[in-house]
Amino acid sequence: MTVVDVKTVRKIADMAAVFIEEKDLEAYAAQLNTIMEHMGKIMDLDTGDQEPMEHILPVKNVFRDDEVTNKNIKDELLKNASVKEDGYFKVPTVVE
Amino acid sequence: MNYDIVIGLEIHSELKTSSKIFCGCKNEFGGEPNTRCCPVCLGMPGTLPALNKRVLEYAIKAGLAMNCRIAGFSKFDRKNYFYPDMPKAYQVTQHSLPICYDGYVDIDVGYETKRIGIERIHIEEDAGKLIHSSTGQGSLIDYNRSGVPLIEIVTKPDLNSPEEAKILLETIKTILEYTEVSDCKMQEGSLRADVNLSLRPIGSNTPGVRTEMKNLNSFRAVQRAAQAEAERQARVLDSGQKVYKETRRWDDHKGESLPMRDKEEVMDYRCFPEPDLPPVYVDEDFINEIQASIPELPGMRRERYINQYGIPKYDAGLITQNKVLADIFEKASEVCGNPKLVSNWIMTEIMKRMNEEGEGILHSYLNGDNFGQILLFLDKGDITHAAAIQVIDVLLETGEEPIVIVERLNLRVQRDESLVANTIKQVVNSNPQALDDYISGKKKAFGFFMGKIMAELKGRGDPSQVKEILTKELQRYL
Ligand SMILES: [Zn+2]
Numbered sequence: 314m315t316v317v318d319v320k321t322v323r324k325i326a327d328m329a330a331v332f333i334e335e336k337d338l339e340a341y342a343a344q345l346n347t348i349m350e351h352m353g354k355i356m357d358l359d360t361g362d363q364e365p366m367e368h369i370l371p372v373k374n375v376f377r378d379d380e381v382t383n384k385n386i387k388d389e390l391l392k393n394a395s396v397k398e399d400g401y402f403k404v405p406t407v408v409e
Numbered sequence: 410m411n412y413d414i415v416i417g418l419e420i421h422s423e424l425k426t427s428s429k430i431f432c433g434c435k436n437e438f439g440g441e442p443n444t445r446c447c448p449v450c451l452g453m454p455g456t457l458p459a460l461n462k463r464v465l466e467y468a469i470k471a472g473l474a475m476n477c478r479i480a481g482f483s484k485f486d487r488k489n490y491f492y493p494d495m496p497k498a499y500q501v502t503q504h505s506l507p508i509c510y511d512g513y514v515d516i517d518v519g520y521e522t523k524r525i526g527i528e529r530i531h532i533e534e535d536a537g538k539l540i541h542s543s544t545g546q547g548s549l550i551d552y553n554r555s556g557v558p559l560i561e562i563v564t565k566p567d568l569n570s571p572e573e574a575k576i577l578l579e580t581i582k583t584i585l586e587y588t589e590v591s592d593c594k595m596q597e598g599s600l601r602a603d604v605n606l607s608l609r610p611i612g613s614n615t616p617g618v619r620t621e622m623k624n625l626n627s628f629r630a631v632q633r634a635a636q637a638e639a640e641r642q643a644r645v646l647d648s649g650q651k652v653y654k655e656t657r658r659w660d661d662h663k664g665e666s667l668p669m670r671d672k673e674e675v676m677d678y679r680c681f682p683e684p685d686l687p688p689v690y691v692d693e694d695f696i697n698e699i700q701a702s703i704p705e706l707p708g709m710r711r712e713r714y715i716n717q718y719g720i721p722k723y724d725a726g727l728i729t730q731n732k733v734l735a736d737i738f739e740k741a742s743e744v745c746g747n748p749k750l751v752s753n754w755i756m757t758e759i760m761k762r763m764n765e766e767g768e769g770i771l772h773s774y775l776n777g778d779n780f781g782q783i784l785l786f787l788d789k790g791d792i793t794h795a796a797a798i799q800v801i802d803v804l805l806e807t808g809e810e811p812i813v814i815v816e817r818l819n820l821r822v823q824r825d826e827s828l829v830a831n832t833i834k835q836v837v838n839s840n841p842q843a844l845d846d847y848i849s850g851k852k853k854a855f856g857f858f859m860g861k862i863m864a865e866l867k868g869r870g871d872p873s874q875v876k877e878i879l880t881k882e883l884q885r886y887l
Contacts, residue, residue, distance in 0.1 A: 368688045
């Protein structure tokens with residue numbers, strides 16, 4: 314059963330901002346279909362008496378108190394920026 | 410054709426916690442760019458967020474104040490999108506299980522009360538701010554706002570006019586201020602609304618296609634944007650065309666909206682449970698504790714003012730819309746003992762100054778105690794109406810005690826009977842023409858004398874005393 318066609322691969326790649334060569338789309342579609350098929354086995358299981366699982370973590374309620382613990386480390390943070398200007402991170406134009 | 414307007418609001422409100430939602434960075438408006446950031450709120454790989462407990466408390470508090478049910482179990486999700494204001498490429502929000510749901514808020518529309526459903530209130534994080542580069546090339550990002558805690562309040566589409574949308578936003582703002590979870594400074598963007606609007610031919614049950622207008626940050630903008638959008642959709646439908654489901658940007662200067670470039674339908678946020686944040690369980694005790702901390706809300710307070718103080722519904726409504734003003738009213742009423750006088754003065758002199766100078770006057774020298782003292786002087790007849798206004802003006806400027814101002818400016822009403830009587834005699838004697846008029850029956854002359862005498866007493870005469878003595882004085886000539 315084919316669930317993932319070339320069009321879907323293109324859409325997923327777009328949303329993930331990943332560039333895929335046109336010639337490779339078929340191959341990715343085939344691989345993704347294998348994965349989907351494998352995962353599809355879960356549909357054959359009887360989960361009737363299982364509680365729906367909303368979260369995978371066995372812990373709950375991990376909080377921090379409302380306290381300011383961080384200082385201004387602007388210069389250190391800006392070292393990670395490939396382009397900066399006047400204390401700002403700089404990116405290609407996005408604001409209209 | 411005639412249409413019913415159907416509006417729902419999505420209201421974003423920043424919570425006034427000390428620190429951000431998932432890290433110990435300071436939560437404050439403005440500041441030098443990128444000075445309130447850390448690896449967590451910059452979304453560096455390998456960092457671990459932890460929920461600020463006060464954010465949870467404030468969200469529940471807001472929910473309870475809007476009559477919501479509180480979820481015993483809720484969790485966070487990642488909403489994925491690429492935009493440089495969100496460096497992680499996802500926003501942490503509550504997609505499937507919000508903390509509050511199924512509430513309502515009552516609004517006053519004219520003389521009617523209307524109940525507006527609250528679909529849900531969920532917790533999420535704010536994004537950074539983008540600005541133009543002064544070089545004309547590229548965009549600059551300040552992440553100080555990134556990770557500031559927000560609640561999003563989603564209403565049911567129960568609003569049927571642009572005016573109702575505005576009133577609901579005002580009402581919710583007041584509730585958030587009373588519960589002290591947000592400072593609601595709209596000019597700083599800490600309260601903003603999206604308007605979802607559709608039209609439905611009158612009598613039809615089929616809902617129309619709705620559009621969304623984002624980030625309206627004033628009451629006026631909400632009302633105008635909704636009005637313009639209702640008119641636009643009516644024109645589209647009347648000309649036989651279709652309304653498209655789209656996100657539009659409102660231009661408040663031009664008074665029109667345009668579709669945004671990123672079409673909503675191509676957006677797929679692929680929400681999934683946030684693996685870095687464990688789910689949240691809240692129990693009855695925790696909720697009850699928060700419930701107990703909720704102060705008397707504006708609606709309840711208004712009813713109490715009407716019943717307890719006997720002030721008009723309209724006045725009570727306006728006064729309770731602002732918590733600080735309502736606190737001033739209550740304290741002043743206690744001090745001066747005449748709530749109706751206090752309410753009248755708030756509705757005139759104080760409101761006038763708030764309109765002219767802004768709400769700041771409520772946060773400087775004026776308070777319920779000194780305002781009450783001024784009105785007590787007035788109520789006892791110790792100062793005149795004009796003098797009371799003068800004392801308010803001076804107080805707002807210098808912050809002196811009312812009694813100090815009254816003494817320093819010599820504003821006390823002049824009641825010295827012999828002095829007043831002498832002044833009256835003198836005025837009557839030096840105006841023979843007016844006296845003749847009075848004797849010949851022209852009653853207008855009485856007012857002329859009153860004016861002259863009050864001027865002579867520098868406005869400090871007690872009108873009823875002057876009137877009494879003047880009447881006796883003139884009697885002698887008849
Ligand atoms: Zn941070």
